[in-house]
Amino acid sequence: xxxxxxxxxxxxxxxxxxxAAPDIPRHYRHESGLPGDERIELLRDRLLDYKAGVCVVDExxxxxxxxxxxxxxxxxxxxxxxxxxxxxxAPGRITDSAEEPxxxxxxxxxxAVVTGCAAAVAETGTIILDGSPDQGRRAISLIPDHHxxxxxxxxxxxxxxEALRGLDGTHPLTxxxxxxxxxxxxxxxxxxxxxxxxxxxxIIRV
Amino acid sequence: xxxxxxxxxGRPVFGDGNLHATEAFPTAARRELxxxxxxxxxxxxTHTIRDKRLRVVAELPDWxxxxxxxxxxxxxxxxxxxxxxxxxxxxxxxxGGKIHWARDAAEANKTVRDLIRxxxxxxxxxxxxxxxQEIGLNEYLEEQGIAAFETDLAELIVQLDHDKPSHxxxxxxxxxxxxxxxxxxxxxxxxxxxxxxxxxxxxEAARVHLRRKFLSAKVAVSGANFAIAxxxxxxxxxxxxxxxxCLTLPETLITVMGVEKLLxxxxxxxxxxxxxxxxxxxxxxxxxxxxxxxxTEGDGPQNVHLVLLDNGRSAALAxxxxxxxxxxxxxxxxxxxxPVYERTGGHAYGSTYPGPIGAILSPLLTGIxxxxxxxxxxxxxxxxxxxxxxxxxxxxxxxLVHLRAEDVDSRRxxxxxxxxxxxxxxxxxxxxGAGRRMALAxxxxxxxxxAAGPDRKIKKLPGIAAGWTQSRDIPAPPxxxxxxxxxxxxxKSAPGENAPTITRxxxxx
Numbered sequence: 001x002x003x004x005x006x007x008x009x010x011x012x013x014x015x016x017x018x019x020a021a022p023d024i025p026r027h028y029r030h031e032s033g034l035p036g037d038e039r040i041e042l043l044r045d046r047l048l049d050y051k052a053g054v055c056v057v058d059e060x061x062x063x064x065x066x067x068x069x070x071x072x073x074x075x076x077x078x079x080x081x082x083x084x085x086x087x088x089x090a091p092g093r094i095t096d097s098a099e100e101p102x103x104x105x106x107x108x109x110x111x112a113v114v115t116g117c118a119a120a121v122a123e124t125g126t127i128i129l130d131g132s133p134d135q136g137r138r139a140i141s142l143i144p145d146h147h148x149x150x151x152x153x154x155x156x157x158x159x160x161x162e163a164l165r166g167l168d169g170t171h172p173l174t175x176x177x178x179x180x181x182x183x184x185x186x187x188x189x190x191x192x193x194x195x196x197x198x199x200x201x202x203i204i205r206v
Numbered sequence: 207x208x209x210x211x212x213x214x215x216g217r218p219v220f221g222d223g224n225l226h227a228t229e230a231f232p233t234a235a236r237r238e239l240x241x242x243x244x245x246x247x248x249x250x251x252t253h254t255i256r257d258k259r260l261r262v263v264a265e266l267p268d269w270x271x272x273x274x275x276x277x278x279x280x281x282x283x284x285x286x287x288x289x290x291x292x293x294x295x296x297x298x299x300x301x302g303g304k305i306h307w308a309r310d311a312a313e314a315n316k317t318v319r320d321l322i323r324x325x326x327x328x329x330x331x332x333x334x335x336x337x338x339q340e341i342g343l344n345e346y347l348e349e350q351g352i353a354a355f356e357t358d359l360a361e362l363i364v365q366l367d368h369d370k371p372s373h374x375x376x377x378x379x380x381x382x383x384x385x386x387x388x389x390x391x392x393x394x395x396x397x398x399x400x401x402x403x404x405x406x407x408x409x410e411a412a413r414v415h416l417r418r419k420f421l422s423a424k425v426a427v428s429g430a431n432f433a434i435a436x437x438x439x440x441x442x443x444x445x446x447x448x449x450x451x452c453l454t455l456p457e458t459l460i461t462v463m464g465v466e467k468l469l470x471x472x473x474x475x476x477x478x479x480x481x482x483x484x485x486x487x488x489x490x491x492x493x494x495x496x497x498x499x500x501x502t503e504g505d506g507p508q509n510v511h512l513v514l515l516d517n518g519r520s521a522a523l524a525x526x527x528x529x530x531x532x533x534x535x536x537x538x539x540x541x542x543x544x545p546v547y548e549r550t551g552g553h554a555y556g557s558t559y560p561g562p563i564g565a566i567l568s569p570l571l572t573g574i575x576x577x578x579x580x581x582x583x584x585x586x587x588x589x590x591x592x593x594x595x596x597x598x599x600x601x602x603x604x605x606l607v608h609l610r611a612e613d614v615d616s617r618r619x620x621x622x623x624x625x626x627x628x629x630x631x632x633x634x635x636x637x638x639g640a641g642r643r644m645a646l647a648x649x650x651x652x653x654x655x656x657a658a659g660p661d662r663k664i665k666k667l668p669g670i671a672a673g674w675t676q677s678r679d680i681p682a683p684p685x686x687x688x689x690x691x692x693x694x695x696x697x698k699s700a701p702g703e704n705a706p707t708i709t710r711x712x713x714x715x
Binding site for chain 1: 218219247250251254267268271272275278279282284285292306308358363376379382383409410412417420421422437445455472473474476479480487490492494495497499504521524529
């Protein structure tokens, strides 16, 4: 008998008492009810708590702020669908795509990465990347040491269920809440282990 | 559906691997209690994490509603496990993933080895995983000439020190910063000899140590926190980015997961991703969560495998009282609030799963008649703190009592004559059955005082009661019983004030 058949048989036998599957009570919050500016403020507060950098800017100011965060002489990676205007003031742009992927060594040599995001959750300080063209392959937001993430204010949800409703779970998803961190030594939080050690979130007011 | 299954109910098949303790809990606990450094490290760690958890849990107005939903979702998963597994398999496979089934630890290990060899590799990077810990994968791969590198900082510390993890979430919780620095200096080639015990410096040393491994690894091995049946999606929850490195950079990804980790639908993830981080690390959200559904062309591993592991889970599922232990999402909140765990540490439990959840899960997976694990259900004061802390409301104290009864029953069958415990219990039952007999028994109290000696402590009880005094002293009994005191103070002067229970008892006689 194959392992599959045997395990499924064992599990069916184990349920000899035919337990009923209960109804799921979903009385938890599905919406936060927070107005837009309060969602921005909450996300900012949570990200700062994780030791991420945060700024809130109007759309026309994005290129200047991105250039400022990148600094001079920086090489940075962008996914193929990132709006070109947003990085227009920063030289050193390298594009990565699934069709023409950069090698791991090339990613490792880049100083930074700039991406968009699919959604953000204010209450938990989370940004969610889903591999769309403005976010790119999972590796690009992982290997360079500095991640600049552009978040449109309209994509900020108050609580997690609001954000997940709009996402397709079959896309490769990366949820990011602050920069890489560990608490493995005496539970003292240290930012920056294997992922990017610096996370800057630029929230774009609309 | 399970209700229409007409096959013969089989005998439960129990799990093996690193689930079995090599010695009974009382013996191991007694030794660990003597380690003052361990208790200091543990006390600090469990209290820190406990306080953090309480703070972030208090922030959510709907915490109890989330627990209710989480508990019901898991109950529903267990009731429908076979069909959900088939649904998951169909969806994961449709998106380019490959599923392998493993009846036990040995079969899972062999499957992983074959997949690594097929990929032409002789080393792998590993994301921290309880399932691979449970089956002893690292040790097995080493025997087979394959090097497995743990990449989670705590797992790395434990691996470099040739030690065993002592906590589900923070495996090196029993070590402090100075001990960790000493391990790094001793075991890490090319480490800066001037390394200090500053946690940031230690984390940096781990980063440098593993960086090249990550960027060049061909095969990674992981566990999974959740699997969504409806879409065929797997999820790994982590902090350091070592998970993301392993899950996205290598060509081949092999995941080992217990069959119980399923969630029916995408919506269920919103419940568990609120419950898990706050319960485990006391954070609003863990730094990184990765989700993948089979293979994504041009992004991440192109050979994606999942080994579905039974290893005693079907046997645990067969226990109607105990099956809710399979609801566990491995958050470790129960450990951090447990007074027994706090004093003995995780090693005393022997099995891969320590603490209150381990005390029920390990014997359920291996069977209560498994020699040393039979002592685990007694490794508890039944204070109930674990039940309060559990995000999916596993009633651990109730299952502990159930397993104690199973243990007693299983041993009863093997004895012909009544044991000391049976005789003692019979005697106690007779004595406590009537106030008059109890009063008579209490006349012996001064004897106990005498036995205690001048320091007013009894260090050794006779017979089977000796087990109780093995690792603690019993205070000397008082000179007179409460009953005597009541009689002297109130009994004669105010007969009408006799406690009604005593009166009733007398009427019965």
